[in-house]
Amino acid sequence: MMDFDWLMLFEVSLAGLGSGGLYALAGLAFVLIYKATKVVNLAIGEMLMMGAYFFFATASSMGWPIWLGIVAAVIGSGILGAVIERLLIRPMLGEAPIAVFMITVGLSSILVGAVELIWGADQLRLPDFMPSDPVLIGEAMVSPKIFYGFLAATALIAGVLLVFRFWRGGVALRATACDQAAAYSMGINVPRVFSLTWVVAAMVAAIGGILVGSISSLSPTMGVFGLSVLVVVIVGGLDSVPGALIGGLLVGLVESWTGTYLGGGFKLLATFLLLVLILMVRPYGLFGTREIERL
Amino acid sequence: MTVLDNIKLGRHCHLHSGVLDALFYYGRARREEIRLRADIEEHVIDFLEIDHIRHAPVAALSYGLQKRVEMARALAMQPQVLMLDEPVAGMNREETADMARFILDVREEWGVTILMVEHDMGMVMDISDHVVVLNFGEVIADGAPADVQANPEVIRAYLGSGNVDELRRKLRNAGVAA
Amino acid sequence: MRIGSAKETYSQDGALFDSRTQRTWLGVLALLLLVFPFVASQFWLYLACLVAINVASATGLNILTGYTGQVSLGQAAFMGVGAYAVAVLEKQLGTPVLLNLLGAGGAAMLVGLVVGIPSLRVKGLYLAIATIAASFILHFVFANWTRVTGGTAGLSLPPATIFGLVLDTEFRLYWLIMPITVLMLAGAANLFRTRIGRAFIAIRDRDISAEVLGIPLLRYKLLSFGLSSFYAGVAGGLWAYFFRSVTPESFPLLMSIFFLATIIVGGMGSILGGILGAVFMTLVPEVLKLMVGWLPNAGEAMVFLAPVRTIVFGALIVGFLIFEPHGLAEIWRRIRRFFHLWPFRT
Numbered sequence: 001m002m003d004f005d006w007l008m009l010f011e012v013s014l015a016g017l018g019s020g021g022l023y024a025l026a027g028l029a030f031v032l033i034y035k036a037t038k039v040v041n042l043a044i045g046e047m048l049m050m051g052a053y054f055f056f057a058t059a060s061s062m063g064w065p066i067w068l069g070i071v072a073a074v075i076g077s078g079i080l081g082a083v084i085e086r087l088l089i090r091p092m093l094g095e096a097p098i099a100v101f102m103i104t105v106g107l108s109s110i111l112v113g114a115v116e117l118i119w120g121a122d123q124l125r126l127p128d129f130m131p132s133d134p135v136l137i138g139e140a141m142v143s144p145k146i147f148y149g150f151l152a153a154t155a156l157i158a159g160v161l162l163v164f165r166f167w168r169g170g171v172a173l174r175a176t177a178c179d180q181a182a183a184y185s186m187g188i189n190v191p192r193v194f195s196l197t198w199v200v201a202a203m204v205a206a207i208g209g210i211l212v213g214s215i216s217s218l219s220p221t222m223g224v225f226g227l228s229v230l231v232v233v234i235v236g237g238l239d240s241v242p243g244a245l246i247g248g249l250l251v252g253l254v255e256s257w258t259g260t261y262l263g264g265g266f267k268l269l270a271t272f273l274l275l276v277l278i279l280m281v282r283p284y285g286l287f288g289t290r291e292i293e294r295l
Numbered sequence: 296m297t298v299l300d301n302i303k304l305g306r307h308c309h310l311h312s313g314v315l316d317a318l319f320y321y322g323r324a325r326r327e328e329i330r331l332r333a334d335i336e337e338h339v340i341d342f343l344e345i346d347h348i349r350h351a352p353v354a355a356l357s358y359g360l361q362k363r364v365e366m367a368r369a370l371a372m373q374p375q376v377l378m379l380d381e382p383v384a385g386m387n388r389e390e391t392a393d394m395a396r397f398i399l400d401v402r403e404e405w406g407v408t409i410l411m412v413e414h415d416m417g418m419v420m421d422i423s424d425h426v427v428v429l430n431f432g433e434v435i436a437d438g439a440p441a442d443v444q445a446n447p448e449v450i451r452a453y454l455g456s457g458n459v460d461e462l463r464r465k466l467r468n469a470g471v472a473a
Numbered sequence: 474m475r476i477g478s479a480k481e482t483y484s485q486d487g488a489l490f491d492s493r494t495q496r497t498w499l500g501v502l503a504l505l506l507l508v509f510p511f512v513a514s515q516f517w518l519y520l521a522c523l524v525a526i527n528v529a530s531a532t533g534l535n536i537l538t539g540y541t542g543q544v545s546l547g548q549a550a551f552m553g554v555g556a557y558a559v560a561v562l563e564k565q566l567g568t569p570v571l572l573n574l575l576g577a578g579g580a581a582m583l584v585g586l587v588v589g590i591p592s593l594r595v596k597g598l599y600l601a602i603a604t605i606a607a608s609f610i611l612h613f614v615f616a617n618w619t620r621v622t623g624g625t626a627g628l629s630l631p632p633a634t635i636f637g638l639v640l641d642t643e644f645r646l647y648w649l650i651m652p653i654t655v656l657m658l659a660g661a662a663n664l665f666r667t668r669i670g671r672a673f674i675a676i677r678d679r680d681i682s683a684e685v686l687g688i689p690l691l692r693y694k695l696l697s698f699g700l701s702s703f704y705a706g707v708a709g710g711l712w713a714y715f716f717r718s719v720t721p722e723s724f725p726l727l728m729s730i731f732f733l734a735t736i737i738v739g740g741m742g743s744i745l746g747g748i749l750g751a752v753f754m755t756l757v758p759e760v761l762k763l764m765v766g767w768l769p770n771a772g773e774a775m776v777f778l779a780p781v782r783t784i785v786f787g788a789l790i791v792g793f794l795i796f797e798p799h800g801l802a803e804i805w806r807r808i809r810r811f812f813h814l815w816p817f818r819t
Contacts, residue, residue: 317668324667
C-alpha cells in the first residue's frame with residue numbers, strides 16, 4: 001500500500017470536507033425550518049439559488065461594492081423568505097405534511113421559472129470576492145474558494161448552535177414545532193416564530209447560495225443541489241443542527257471520494273445509496289428525534 | 296369511507312377474491328360482494344339499526360353512532376369472543392342505554408362471549424353475568440354482580456374508608472409519594 | 474332536480490354508474506371517443522394519445538398515493554422500466570405487441586415491489602424520499618447498463634405491428650392506446666368496489682388499525698406498489714410505441730413530480746380525479762403555447778414559453794393545494810350538486 005497516493009486522498013478528503021461545509025450550511029437552513037414549523041422544504045436548493053442571483057443582480061448588474069451586494073442579497077432573501085411564509089406556508093397550517101411538501105415542490109418550480117424568465121437560462125458568473133491563492137494545509141492543496149466557503153459555513157453554524165444553546169427562543173422554536181396550539185396557549189407568538197424562522201433560514205440559504213455560486217456558476221438548475229441537501233438532513237436527522245453539520249461533512253466526503261475514485265457519474269448514485277442505507281437502518285438519522293406514532 | 300365500507304372491511308379476512316378477480320369484477324368478486332352485502336344488511340345493519348346512515352361517511356356521524364359502526368364492524372368479523380374496551384366512554388344516557396341493549400342482543404342472538412372493560416357502574420351491574428374488579432392491578436373481587444356490589448373491599452376501593460392515614464400508608468407502600 | 478335514486482337490488486346499489494342520466498352521458502362519451510379520431514387533426518390525435526398515456530399512469534399513481542396513502546415520486550422511473558422493457562422485447566425478440574405490454578407491466582411491477590419494501594419501515598415523507606432515491610438509482614441503471622439499455626443514447630424501436638397492420642400514425646396508435654387506457658381505468662374503478670380496494674383505503678386512513686382488523690400491511694402495501702407500477706409499466710410501454718425512442722432523459726424526476734401534481738390537481742383518491750388531472754395538466758402547456766402564439770410579437774415571446782410554463786406548473790400545484798385541496802374532482806362534484814339540487818341552494 002506504500003505507493004497509494006495518501007496525499008491525493010488527503011486532498012480529496014479536504015475538498016470533500018470543504019464542500020461538505022456548504023452542504024451543512026444548506027442543511028442548517030433546512031433544519032431551522034423543520035425545527036420550527038415541521039415543514040420539509042424541498043425548495044431549499046432554489047432558495048440558495050435566489051440568494052446567489054440577488055447577489056448577481058446587486059454586485060454584477062448594478063455594480064455595487066461586494067460587501068454591500070452581499071448584505072443586500074441576504075436581506076433580499078430574508079424578505080423573500082417572509083413573503084413565502086406568509087403567502088404559501090401560513091395558509092397550509094394544519095394540513096397534511098405531504099401537502100405542505102408539495103407546496104414547496106410547487107414553490108421550487110415557480111422560483112426556477114422566475115429566475116429563468118428574469119435572467120435567462122444561460123450560466124452566469126459571480127464576481128470574485130475571495131482571495132485566489134491556493135491554500136496549503138501541510139502538503140495538500142485546497143481550492144481557496146472551498147476553503148473560505150468552509151470557514152464561513154462553520155462560523156455560521158457555530159453561531160446558530162450558540163444561539164440555540166443560550167437563547168430562550170430556541171425552546172419557543174421547538175415548542176411551536178411540537179404542538180402549535182399548546183405553544184399559542186403558553187403565550188408564544190406562533191405566527192412571529194414562523195416568520196422569523198423562514199426569514200433567518202432564507203438568509204442562511206442566501207449565504208450558502210452566494211458561496212456555492214462563487215465556486216461553480218449560476219444557472220436556473222442550481223436548485224438540484226437541494227436533492228443532495230435532502231440526503232444530508234436525512235442522514236443527520238431532520239431536526240438536528242449538529243446532525244446537519246455531521247451529515248453535510250459525511251455527504252461531502254462520500255461525494256468527493258466517489259467522484260475522484262469511481263468517476264463523476266457515480267457521485268449522485270453513491271449519495272442516494274447512502275440515503276437508502278440510512279433509511280433502512282436509522283430512518284430518523286444519526287441525531288434526529290424519534291417520532292412516535294400515537295393512535 | 297362510508298359506514299357500509301367500514302362494515303365490509305370487518306369481513307375482510309373471511310373473503311377470498313384476489314387482485315385479478317377484483318380488477319375484472321364481473322364474476323367471482325361481484326358474487327362475493329353481493330353475498331356479503333346481503334349478509335351484512337340482514338345480520339348487522341338491521342340488528343344495530345344503522346340502516347338510515349349506511350351510505351354516510353363515518354367522519355360525519357355523531358360519536359355514539361360512530362361507536363355503533365365500530366360495533367357493527369366488529370360483528371362483521373363473525374367473532375367468537377368480542378372484547379369491548381370502554382364501549383360507552385363519552386356517551387350520554389340515551390346512547391349508553393342503546394349500546395347496553397345491543398351488547399345484550401349480541402350475546403343472545405350471536406352467542407358471542409363478551410369481555411367488557413368498563414367504568415360505568417350502572418351498566419356493568421346491569422348487564423354483566425360475571426364481574427371481576429381490579430384495583431391498582433390486584434383482583435379484589437370476582438363473582439356475580441350482586442355479590443361484587445356488596446363486597447366491602449370493593450366499596451372501600453370506590454368510596455374509601457374515611458381513614459386518611461390508611462390511605463397515606465397504602466399509597467406509600469405502593470411507591471407513590473404521599 | 475334529483476331527489477334520490479331508488480335501487481331495487483344490491484347489485485344496482487353497487488354499480489359504478491347508477492342513474493339513467495349517467496349511463497346516457499357515458500354512452501355519449503363512448504360515441505365521442507369512437508368518432509374523435511375520424512374528425513380530429515393530427516395535432517389533436519397526438520394530444521389525445523398523450524393524454525391517454527398520462528391518464529393511465531396517473532391512475533396507477535392514484536392507486537398508490539391517492540388510495541393507499543403511500544407517497545411515491547418514482548412513477549416516471551417505473552414508466553421508464555416499462556418503456557425499456559418494451560423496446561428490448563420488440564427489438565430483440567419481436568414478440569407481439571400486447572405480450573410486450575404485459576411484459577413491460579410485469580417488469581415494472583417487479584421493480585415496484587422491490588422499491589415498496591421500505592414502505593413497512595418508513596412512512597410518509599421518508600417513503601417519498603426513498604422513492605426519489607429509487608428514481609435516481611433506476612436512472613443511473615438506464616444510463617449505464619449500456620448492453621441492455623443502450624446507455625445515454627437510449628434505444629429506438631420500430632413501430633408496433635398488430636396482425637400485420639403497422640401502427641405508425643397517430644390515428645392507428647389511438648386505437649391501441651385508448652382501449653387499453655379505458656380497460657385500465659375500468660380495472661381501477663372495479664378494484665375499489667372489492668375487499669382489496671377497501672383494504673387500501675383503510676391503510677391510508679389508519680394503517681395500524683387496518684393491521685388490527687387483519688389486513689397484513691406489508692403484503693397490501695407491496696400489492697399497491699406492484700399494481701401501481703404495473704400501470705406505470707404499461708403506460709411506459711405505450712409511451713415507447715408512441716414516441717419510438719427511449720432514452721434515460723425521457724423519464725426524469727421532474728416527470729414523477731408532474732404525475733404527483735396531476736393527481737393533486739385532479740383530486741387524490743378518486744378515479745375521476747386522475748382523469749381530470751391528467752387531461753388538465755397535459756393540455757395546459759399546449760394551451761399556453763397557443764396563447765403565446767396569439768401575442769403580437771409571437772416570435773420573441775416564444776423564448777419566454779419555457780419559464781412561463783414552469784411558473785404556471787408550480788403555481789397550479791400551489792394554487793390547488795391552498796384553494797381546492799380535493800382538486801378538480803371536487804369542483805366537478807360541486808357543479809353536479811348544484812344541478813341536482815337546483816332550484817334549491819343546499
